[in-house]
Amino acid sequence: MRRQKRDMTERAFSKGYQAGSTGRNKETCPHENGDIRQQWLTGWREGRTDQWDGYTGVSGIHKMEMH
Template identity: 95%
Template sequence: MRRQKRDMAERAFSKGYQAGSTGRHKETCPHDNGAVRQQWLTGWREGRTDQWDGYTGVSGIHKMEMH
């Protein structure tokens, strides 16, 4: 049986977090839809904050599991 896809907003947040934590620019957001784009940017901001605080690589694994 196939697993259902996650909610688009949840997926956008997760992808945004990954982009932010790896240092990608927020202009790389692939979404045009307002609500989904906002979730991606929120995840991106949180990812950038975690990167600045040093939660990258192995020390940030626990943060990724929460998203």
């Protein structure tokens, strides 16, 4: 059974979270569209916050599954 593609905003948030949690700069956002870009940046901010709070590596796996 095939998995359906996720909503683009959900995917943008997830990719932004991954970028933020690995320490990448927010200027690397690949989106120019307002709504999708905003979701990516929101995910990036949450990822950065989690990185600063120590949710990296094994301790952050449970956070990745939620997004």
